Amino acid sequence: MDYARSGDTCLDAVLQGGIPSGSAVVLEGAPGTGKTTLAFQFLHYGAVQENEPGIYVTFEELPDQLYQDMGAFGWDLRELEKRNLLRVMCMSPKLFIEQISKAGGLVEHVIQEMRCRRLVVDTISLLRFEAEELGAYRKLFYSLRNALRKFGITALLLQETDSSEADRIPIENYVSDGVIRLSLKCHMENYRKRTLEVLKMRGSPILEGEHHYKITDRGIHVVPSLSSVQDKLQDIGQPVKTGFPKLDRLLFGGIPTGSSFLVDTNSKANYKYFIASIITEHLKAGFRVIAFINSLSTLEDMVTKYRLFGVDLIREVREGRFYIIEHYGRSYPADLQPSIIDVSHTDPQSFQQILKDRLGPVISESTANGDHWFAYYDLNSVFSQQGIDFVRRFYSEEMSIARSVGLTVVALCNFAEIRSDLASYLERSSNGVIRTWVDGGYQYMQLVKSPYSVISEPLIAVNIPEMPYMKLV
Ligand SMILES: Nc1ncnc2c1ncn2[C@@H]1O[C@H](COP(=O)(O)OP(=O)(O)OP(=O)(O)O)[C@@H](O)[C@H]1O
Ligand SMILES: [Mg+2]
Structure with missing residues (x-):
């Protein structure tokens, strides 16, 4: 099997190789857990180390802040854009849905033009508001999934977790090929720990369990848990x-x-x-x-x-x-x-x-x-x-x-x-x-x-x- 390596060797070890190429994986977590950071680490690594051009779709207004924040990790996004290895696309969720499911649409055009291999959507949580009811949303999500599959692109779909909905498994998690969860938890009363857990990865073995991760000045670094590597x-x-x-x-x-x-x-x-x-x-x-x-x-x-x-x-x-x-x-x-x-x-x-x-x-x-x-x-x-x-x-x-x-x-x-x-x-x-x-x-x-x-x-x-x-x- 082919894997898209994530940019952190330890995360790749947890994933037993990386993200299976061509799969669409949900990366979920509460605000500030590092979703955007890990997403850019994935795109930057792909572009620089694997020669795999990537697209980052954001529904926020194009923030200069983003370039600045990612620059702090040593990732020069503008330079990658100049080399046609990265495209930051800023659009409304509505336009994105219209374009992704349309043959010859804007997104398809860019994908083909830059030979895109990796794609990030930040965040799919906003797509939900575009559908009138759950059935329609499910359909919408399937069409996103199918469009990505058509191009054989490895995708990270970022999703905000809402603690008030902790018991409900979102439908995105059923439809996607994998789910990676980032959490920030209380630890020994006074501390908080960041943990990463792979909840699902179709067709690929994983190191089970909650793994610590750190946000460092070079990005996300996972520390695989002892119990899972002992075998x-x-x-x-x-x-x-x-x-x-x-x-x-x-x-x-x-x-x-x-x-x-x-x-x-x-x-x-x-x-x-x-x-x-x-x-x-x-x-x-x-x-x-x-x-x-x-x-x-x-x-x-x-x-x-x-x-x-x-x-x-x-x-x-x-x-x-x-x-x-x-x-x-x-x-x-x-x-x-x-x-x-x-x-x-x-x-x-x-x-x-x-x-x-x-x-x-x-x-x-x-x-x-x-x-x-x-x-x-x-x-x-x-x-x-x-x-x-x-x-x-x-x-x-x-x-x-x-x-x-x-x-x-x-x-x-x-x-x-x-x-x-x-x-x-x-x-x-x-x-x-x-x-x-x-x-x-x-x-x-x-x-x-x-x-x-x-x-x-x-x-x-x-x-x-x-x-x-x-x-x-
Ligand atoms: N060098 C660093 N060392 C430690 N923490 C850092 C460093 N740089 C950024 N951070 C932390 O990383 C987090 C930013 O993560 P990021 O923006 O990727 O999260 P996110 O899950 O996308 O959040 P949101 O849902 O708000 O978009 C912030 O909490 C920030 O304080
Ligand atoms: Mg973010």
Whole structure:
């Protein structure tokens, strides 16, 4: 099935893909719940990201205020109109009804002229006054529905909910293909919460339940509810904590077993404790670990760092639970040698062959016995030692091996140093992406992609004196 994506990845996750293309969906809510905002988010995203021109029909007098309000979300409607990707049509409900149901009418003309794919009516509540009685209104609504269907347009029909009519299901909800409800409810006495619920979506599965949403300065952002995504969690694998409660909550427990995460960083950002905490939690959960050691740190440094986390690294290495990938030909104590994988002075082919020969048999034997593995790749080292072109091939092969054996992967990579096509490839082939950067005196971290489409605001990473030595606020 084809979906029209909404402009919010989390709403698309709730809709399990987006709004089914060609359907007419009622978006209902009380005044101020964000109907107009979500409608323009949908049109703007379609126009800019999907090259799907859209029409916004309003029955209000053309308000300059509207352009200004939507501009505050970063959506330049006038510019889209200039590019023929958007048309704001301001007309009376009467004229709209006359024109939409008429072949060759004004609305049809504009739809064809701009190859319109998305349409919004703000609000259909006003159409009711055009019909003398309910039967006539029902007919009128059917003809609107049929006209949209004729053009295969995906439509959002905004509807005001009236609390005095809470018990009555409006006929629009029967006739339309779907219903999304925005509500503002009391929450724990003193608070109010905004919730979004999909009441109906023909021919498409949905994540049931009431989901929180926020109105941010980039538009509507839905936070899918925990209970509805937990079922899906089972498919991906049990989550393993990262050690950072805030991040673990966003990830519904932690990094799912068998998933791959990318940490986009740069040399100024201090991610050392971040990675050490993730690896420690995996060791505590019984995972066996493969980790790159970079040019700046020595085994002694690592031992000291992991001791802070209560891990005896030497013992882990000696007992074959912690493998180290060494790029720089440094020497290690003899009894650790079996767990050191020396890839210094290798060309790309032998690099991969060495990893395969050394780790392949161990991993397949132990996964057969029920062991789990965690790999930490420092792609920056691979870039510098094997070249950037190698990384794409290497990473996609590693990922397919990882998937086949259920290996969890966290890879470090400095996006600023690689081509944007490679960066977006790496991003696409990962289940999660965490960005870190330094600005002024602060270090930031942001979850920008995750298995359940939850993204976070930029979080500030502050150092703390106790484990895990860093806190996200
Ligand atoms: N950056 C922002 N952060 C938080 N809230 C915002 C922001 N910008 C606008 N809002 C809020 O969003 C709401 C506007 O929503 P919108 O106009 O889309 O609602 P609506 O359902 O179309 O309302 P109406 O029925 O009155 O047309 C207002 O309550 C406004 O206070
Ligand atoms: Mg509105």
